[in-house]
Amino acid sequence: MKKTKLVLPMLAGILAVSVYVANAKQDASNKNGKLNTSQEWMFNGTDQTAPEDYIEVPNGSTENCSGSLKVCVVSAPEDANGQPDFSAVTGLETALENNTSHPNITRGDYTNP
Secondary structure, three states, X not given: OHHHHHHHHHHHHHHXXXXXXXXXXXXXXXXXXXXXXXXXXXXXXXXXXXXXXXXXXXXXXXXXXXXXXXXXXXXXXXXXXXXXXXXXXXOHHHHHHHOOOOOOEEEEEEOOO
16 A cells, blocks of 8 residues: 555656656657648638638648649648748748648638538
8 A cells, every 4th residue: 555655646747747748849849840730721812821811620621622723721830819820830931922832731622511
């Protein structure tokens, strides 16, 4: 019984440290240029480089894009204003400005499922 009382707090401490380290590694990988894709945004405007021309759609919405070469859905994290943060994803702003391909851009016409 005495050993159990000592082991449980130690296990809880080890678990807490493990979670902290895992979160720190995830944050570091996002800052080192890895794709950060926490939300999908449908282009709904005239300027594909303007975050305010996008509306939030459920993740998985890229499946609803087909048939054209225009920007349909962009994957990017949400900023403090509730808009997509293109600068948080390496190369995304440049791809939108130059109308070039990027892994976080899905092209096509959006159709509701």
